[in-house]
Amino acid sequence: MSDTAGKPITCKAAVAWEAGKDLVIEDVEVGVPQAGEVRIKIDYTGVCHTDAYMLSGKDPEGAFPVIAGHEGAGIVESVGEGVTSVAVGDTVVALYTPECKECKFCKSGKTNLCGKIRATQGKGVMPDGTSRFKCKGKDLLHFMGTSTFSQYTVVADISCVKVTDKAPTDRTCLLGCGITTGYGAAVISAGNGGIEEGATVAVFGAGCVGLSVIQGAVARKASKIIVVDVNDSKKEWSFKFGATDFVNPTSKTDVKEGETIQSKLVEMTDGGLDYTFDCTGNVNVMRSALEACHKGWGESIIIGVAAAGQEISTRPFQLVTGRRWKGCAFGGVKGRTQMGGLVDDYMNGKLKVDEFITHRQNLGGINQAFHDMHDGDCIRCVVDMKKV
Numbered sequence: 428m429s430d431t432a433g434k435p436i437t438c439k440a441a442v443a444w445e446a447g448k449d450l451v452i453e454d455v456e457v458g459v460p461q462a463g464e465v466r467i468k469i470d471y472t473g474v475c476h477t478d479a480y481m482l483s484g485k486d487p488e489g490a491f492p493v494i495a496g497h498e499g500a501g502i503v504e505s506v507g508e509g510v511t512s513v514a515v516g517d518t519v520v521a522l523y524t525p526e527c528k529e530c531k532f533c534k535s536g537k538t539n540l541c542g543k544i545r546a547t548q549g550k551g552v553m554p555d556g557t558s559r560f561k562c563k564g565k566d567l568l569h570f571m572g573t574s575t576f577s578q579y580t581v582v583a584d585i586s587c588v589k590v591t592d593k594a595p596t597d598r599t600c601l602l603g604c605g606i607t608t609g610y611g612a613a614v615i616s617a618g619n620g621g622i623e624e625g626a627t628v629a630v631f632g633a634g635c636v637g638l639s640v641i642q643g644a645v646a647r648k649a650s651k652i653i654v655v656d657v658n659d660s661k662k663e664w665s666f667k668f669g670a671t672d673f674v675n676p677t678s679k680t681d682v683k684e685g686e687t688i689q690s691k692l693v694e695m696t697d698g699g700l701d702y703t704f705d706c707t708g709n710v711n712v713m714r715s716a717l718e719a720c721h722k723g724w725g726e727s728i729i730i731g732v733a734a735a736g737q738e739i740s741t742r743p744f745q746l747v748t749g750r751r752w753k754g755c756a757f758g759g760v761k762g763r764t765q766m767g768g769l770v771d772d773y774m775n776g777k778l779k780v781d782e783f784i785t786h787r788q789n790l791g792g793i794n795q796a797f798h799d800m801h802d803g804d805c806i807r808c809v810v811d812m813k814k815v
């Protein structure tokens with residue numbers, strides 16, 4: 428039992444009071460975990476583009492004031508009544524895609540999208556409809572069921588997973604979103620259980636998510652991995668992760684007059700790719716990714732999050748002629764069942780994680796972390812929540 432168990436904790440958190448404004452480091456009161464809840468001392472959090480998207484005000488589910496953050500790892504400080512899956516002192520990774528193992532979705536064997544707390548999570552509250560965060564007399568909203576931009580957070584027990592304490596939390600935090608999302612998309616969501624050996628793959632967007640797709644495609648022994656990115660600095664990154672080709676769709680040398688990115692890719696692959704992945708969130712790119720697929724069987728997987736109001740389009744003929752369009756969240760990974768395996772793979776040198784960390788900040792520098800994100804050389808910034 429910790430000294431703080433059963434009492435509210437006052438700690439520092441990065442609070443978003445309104446859309447489009449810098450986060451403010453505030454003293455927040457973090458309530459006692461209720462039945463089925465876990466209070467976690469967050470050691471480290473990553474900063475993901477989905478946080479920036481919500482904070483910009485473009486996410487229809489975004490509401491303020493809120494504590495964002497969903498790529499976090501730390502130590503269980505206390506647990507509410509009935510919690511048996513984790514205990515005080517356990518090292519955990521937060522899961523924005525929970526896994527209850529008993530709802531229709533979890534039992535279907537077809538998806539990782541657990542339905543148990545999705546409605547309240549989307550409203551920014553705990554499953555009982557209330558918040559565990561207070562600041563200046565006001566309730567603050569939770570985000571993605573995790574709110575890792577606080578030194579302490581409260582999550583549902585199904586929204587965290589115990590991992591080995593041998594794995595450093597400044598690395599495992601990144602398994603809470605970006606790396607797992609791209610890797611899982613390649614080895615779980617694509618096709619029927621992942622990319623097959625020898626398949627051809629194109630990855631649109633070589634940020635943390637796209638590089639992780641490459642990592643999954645390499646693990647599955649894809650024969651060709653073409654990266655498409657507007658930023659030439661991503662060429663070196665892509666090759667470092669195992670890509671075989673790089674195309675800049677804005678380069679007149681790479682895509683000549685009269686060609687489109689999809690026609691170029693179709694020509695490079697004798698009729699199109701077996702698998703393409705959108706890792707940009709741009710709906711025009713999503714169309715190119717679909718149309719670069721091979722007639723009859725090519726499959727395009729949407730991972731990127733597009734802004735509210737954006738819609739995808741293509742000629743239905745593209746689908747009539749056998750191309751398939753699908754998408755996934757968190758790579759299709761079931762967090763409580765499969766995270767341990769990913770951490771083991773990292774510890775055994777089979778899964779790259781360290782390589783993604785290009786920037787570091789303390790909690791007090793979290794706004795800089797969001798600025799860094801727009802720097803082409805930033806793959807992931809890890810924020811030390813213990814230092815303000």
Ligand SMILES: NC(=O)C1=CN([C@@H]2O[C@H](COP(=O)(O)OP(=O)(O)OC[C@H]3O[C@@H](n4cnc5c(N)ncnc54)[C@H](OP(=O)(O)O)[C@@H]3O)[C@@H](O)[C@H]2O)C=CC1
Pocket residue numbers: 475476477480604605608631632633634635636637655656657658661676706707708709712729730731732733755756757758801802803805806
């Ligand atoms: N479905 C899910 O579960 C998840 C989805 N996401 C989403 O995935 C997306 C990618 O995330 P992340 O890897 O962190 O993002 P990054 O911004 O780091 O990477 C995207 C890359 O795509 C490049 N790019 C931008 N426009 C184009 C274009 N038109 N054609 C080709 N490349 C382009 C960017 O270049 P430049 O830097 O020059 O703009 C950048 O290199 C985001 O939309 C994020 O919200 C993230 C995690 C989970």
Ligand SMILES: N[C@@H](CCC(=O)N[C@@H](CSC=O)C(=O)NCC(=O)O)C(=O)O
Pocket residue numbers: 475476477478486487488524540545604732733734735756757
């Ligand atoms: N709320 C947004 C959509 C945001 C979104 O798609 N989130 C992904 C994870 S992105 C992680 O960085 C996700 O998990 N989607 C599935 C879900 O159930 O939310 C909107 O409404 O546009």
Ligand SMILES: [Zn+2]
Pocket residue numbers: 475476477478497498604605
């Ligand atoms: Zn994310």
Ligand SMILES: [Zn+2]
Pocket residue numbers: 525526527528529530531532533534540541542543
């Ligand atoms: Zn479930």
